[in-house]
Amino acid sequence: MNAREIALAVVRDVFPPAGSSAPGRGAQEALEYRVRRAGVSARDRAFATELAYGAIKMRRTLDWYLDAFVGDRREPLPPAIREILRLAIYELAFSRPDVHATVFEFVNLSKKYGHRGLANLVNAVLRSFLREPPQPPQREDFPDEEQYLGTLYSFPTWIVRQWIEAFGEGAREVCAACDEPAVPAIGVNRARLSVAECARELETAGVTTRPSKFAPDSLIVESGAAELARLESGGRWWQQSESSAMPVDVLGPQPGEAVLDACSGRGNKALQIAARLEGEGTLLCVERDARKTAVLGRRLDEAGFAAGVLTGDATEPILEPDQRFDRILVDAPCSGIGLVGRHPETRWKKQGTDGERLAITQRALLERLAPHLHPGGTLVYAVCSTDPRETAEVVDAFVARENFSRGLLPAAYESLVTGRGDVLVPPGIDGRDGFYIARLERGT
Numbered sequence: 430m431n432a433r434e435i436a437l438a439v440v441r442d443v444f445p446p447a448g449s450s451a452p453g454r455g456a457q458e459a460l461e462y463r464v465r466r467a468g469v470s471a472r473d474r475a476f477a478t479e480l481a482y483g484a485i486k487m488r489r490t491l492d493w494y495l496d497a498f499v500g501d502r503r504e505p506l507p508p509a510i511r512e513i514l515r516l517a518i519y520e521l522a523f524s525r526p527d528v529h530a531t532v533f534e535f536v537n538l539s540k541k542y543g544h545r546g547l548a549n550l551v552n553a554v555l556r557s558f559l560r561e562p563p564q565p566p567q568r569e570d571f572p573d574e575e576q577y578l579g580t581l582y583s584f585p586t587w588i589v590r591q592w593i594e595a596f597g598e599g600a601r602e603v604c605a606a607c608d609e610p611a612v613p614a615i616g617v618n619r620a621r622l623s624v625a626e627c628a629r630e631l632e633t634a635g636v637t638t639r640p641s642k643f644a645p646d647s648l649i650v651e652s653g654a655a656e657l658a659r660l661e662s663g664g665r666w667w668q669q670s671e672s673s674a675m676p677v678d679v680l681g682p683q684p685g686e687a688v689l690d691a692c693s694g695r696g697n698k699a700l701q702i703a704a705r706l707e708g709e710g711t712l713l714c715v716e717r718d719a720r721k722t723a724v725l726g727r728r729l730d731e732a733g734f735a736a737g738v739l740t741g742d743a744t745e746p747i748l749e750p751d752q753r754f755d756r757i758l759v760d761a762p763c764s765g766i767g768l769v770g771r772h773p774e775t776r777w778k779k780q781g782t783d784g785e786r787l788a789i790t791q792r793a794l795l796e797r798l799a800p801h802l803h804p805g806g807t808l809v810y811a812v813c814s815t816d817p818r819e820t821a822e823v824v825d826a827f828v829a830r831e832n833f834s835r836g837l838l839p840a841a842y843e844s845l846v847t848g849r850g851d852v853l854v855p856p857g858i859d860g861r862d863g864f865y866i867a868r869l870e871r872g873t
Contacts, residue, residue: 430463430466430467430469431469431473431534432469432473432474432476432477432480433476433477433480433516433534433535433538434538435460435463435464435467435469435473435477435481436476436477436480436481436484436516437509437512437513437516437538437542438459438463439456439459439460439463439477439481439485440481440484440485440512440515440516441508441509441512442454442459442462442463443455443456443459443485443774444485444512444777446508447508453774453778455772455774456481456482456485456772456773456774457772459481460477460478460481463477464477471655479524480516480519480520480524481516481773482773483519483523483524483773484512484515484516484519485773485774485777486583486608486773486776487519487523487583487608488515488583488777489579489580489583489584489585490566490580490581490582490583491514491515491518491519491522491583492515493566493580494518494522494558494563495511495514495515495518495554497563498554498557498558499514499550499554506547507542507543507547509542509543510539510542510543510547510550510551513535513538513539513542513551514535514551514554514555516535517531517532517535517551517555518555518558521555521558521559522558522562528559531555532552532555532556532559535551535555536548536551536552536555539551539552565581566580566581574589574593575589575590575593578600578601578604581604582601582604582605582607582608583608583776584604584607584769584776585776585777585779585781587781588766588769588776588779589604591766591815591816591817592604592815592856594817595815595817595853596815596855599855602855602858603855603856603857603858604857605857606770606855606856606857606858606859606860607769607770607856607857608770608857609770609857609860610860611670611770611771611857611860611861611862612649612650612671612859612860612861613649613650613654613657613668613670614641614647614648614649614650614668614669614670614671614674615627615631615638615647615648615650615657615666615667615668615669616646616647616666616667616668616669616674616697616700616701617646617647617648617665617666617704618664618665618666618667618700618704618732618733619646619704619705620703620704620707620708620732620733620734621664621665621732621733622665624640624645624646624648627648627665627666628640628648631648631653631657631660631666634653634656634657634660635653635656636650636652636653636654636656636657636660637650637651637652637653638650638651639651641671641674642841643671643674643675643678643841643842643845644671644674644675644677644678645678646674646677646678646701646704646705647669647671647674648666649671649860663731664728664731664732664733665732667697667700667728669697669701670771670861670862671861671862672767672813672854672861672862672863672864673697673698673813673862673864674697674698674701675811675842675852675854675864675866676698676758676760676809676811676864676866677698677701677702677705677758677809678839679809679811679838679839679842679852679866679868680702680756680758680807680809680868681756681807681839682702682705682706682710682756683705683706683710683755684705684706684707684708684709684710685706685709685710686706686710686711686754686755686756687710687711687713687753687754687755687756688702688706688710688711688712688713688754688755688756688757688758689712689713689715689754689756689757689758689798689801690702690712690713690714690715690758690760691715691743691757691758691759691760691794691798692715692716692743692759692760692761692762692794693714693715693716693721693722693725693738693760694716694718694721694725694760695721695724695725695728696714696721696724696725696728696729698758698760699712699714699725699729699736700728700729700732700734702758703729703732703734703736704732704734711736711737712734712736712737713736713737713738713739713754714736714737714738714739715739715740715741715743715747716738716739716740717740717741717742717743718740719740722738722739722740725738726738743759743794743797743798744790744793744794744797745797746797748801752801753801753802753803753806754801754802754803754806755802755803755806755807756802756806756807756808756809757798757801757802757806757807757808757809758808758809758811759794759795759798759808759809759810759811760811760812761787761790761791761794761810761811761812761819762787762790762791763784763787763791763812763813763814763816763819764779764783764784764787764814764816764819765779765813765814766779766783766784766813766814766815766816766856766863767812767813767814767815767854767856767862767863767864767865768813768856768862768863769856769863770856770857770860770862770863771862783816784814784816784817784818784819785818787819788818788819788822788823791810791812791819791823792823792826792827795808795810795823795827795831796827796831799827799831799833799871802871803871804871804872804873805870805871805872805873806870806871807836807868807869807870807871808833808868808869808870808871809866809867809868809869810823810824810827810866810867810869811864811865811866811867812864812865813862813863813864813865814863814865815853815855815856815863815865819865820851820853820865820867821847821849821851821865821867824849824851824867824869825849827869828869831871832871832872833869833870833871833872834869834870834872835849835850835851835867835868835869835870836868836869836870837868838850838852838868851865851866851867851868852864852865852866852867853865854866
């Protein structure tokens with residue numbers, strides 16, 4: 430199985446044919462499985478990744494191109510042939526292909542997954558595309574800006590509409606940026622080594638980094654991501670996106686304080702908090718998924734931190750009634766729209782109703798946890814979403830009901846502050862994930 434066939438297998442894993450009993454896999458999971466089975470070289474793995482991830486991301490745009498050649502067929506193309514054409518058009522339109530090899534390989538795949546007649550069709554479509562390459566989507570071809578940008582940059586129209594509402598004229602830049610690769614970053618265990626020491630150690634291993642201009646315990650990876658994936662950190666650092674490191678920075682935990690991390694997941698933010706406590710104070714982590722709390726416990730031990738880990742649903746009364754904290758982090762379950770640039774299939778797997786549904790849980794978390802904050806204490810609410818139903822609307826409703834007000838943000842975040850005084854990180858810009866962060870303070 431060569432790189433192009435691996436890419437085809439990955440795409441079909443992510444988008445199983447209608448009526449199939451196969452569950453759709455995530456792109457990364459599918460890629461790891463297919464590469465492992467094929468046993469290919471690092472070079473072929475990289476090529477398969479580029480093709481598969483690109484064709485998954487650009488699915489709507491690729492279909493727009495293909496409709497000019499196969500849109501009027503009486504019988505729909507078999508799913509495997511349609512995916513082959515998407516991959517081939519992606520390679521021809523969005524990479525630097527060896528044109529003859531591209532056509533030859535994908536025609537051969539069409540013979541394997543179809544029959545000679547379909548292979549002839551694929552050959553004809555690709556040669557027509559090369560002979561008279563169509564223009565990219567033009568504004569005059571669409572009834573509104575949302576459908577135009579959605580087709581040009583390959584997003585569902587409802588996501589584009591949401592970004593236009595959130596970012597106005599900047600929505601086009603967000604769409605374009607989310608089609609570029611996300612930038613990896615590292616969280617540094619500052620209890621074990623300084624950020625500068627970590628950067629020097631990584632550089633020795635072939636990984637070039639620079640400090641984040643927002644979170645001081647974060648390093649942005651400029652080159653050497655492949656080398657980074659092979660390194661063992663021993664709990665001294667961990668892979669964590671720059672945006673994901675921002676909520677703890679806004680929370681600002683200090684040595685000697687009692688801190689609650691209410692939705693800990695596998696623990697990146699818990700590790701950040703523990704490092705900032707410098708061995709003084711207490712940290713309690715709450716996570717409802719027992720598999721994640723097991724991972725979190727192992728990671729805390731490896732990093733050398735002591736913390737309480739509680740498996741349970743933070744929307745339920747799992748804390749003692751009189752239990753109080755100086756700071757609470759609520760990194761709430763959310764739609765994950767801010768991650769569409771990092772995970773290529775995310776844009777197609779989400780639903781426009783996700784934000785409304787998840788806001789119920791988000792509001793319940795704030796209401797349940799608010800009484801456990803000391804008067805004058807700080808609560809940070811964060812979601813990796815740009816949906817207003819999960820962001821400002823949740824916080825506005827909470828502040829209107831409870832004795833809380835928005836607090837001051839670190840000066841470094843000035844460029845990301847909204848009119849309401851919250852942090853909104855645009856997805857894709859400078860390779861970041863989209864994030865919303867509100868700092869709230871309880872009245873005395």
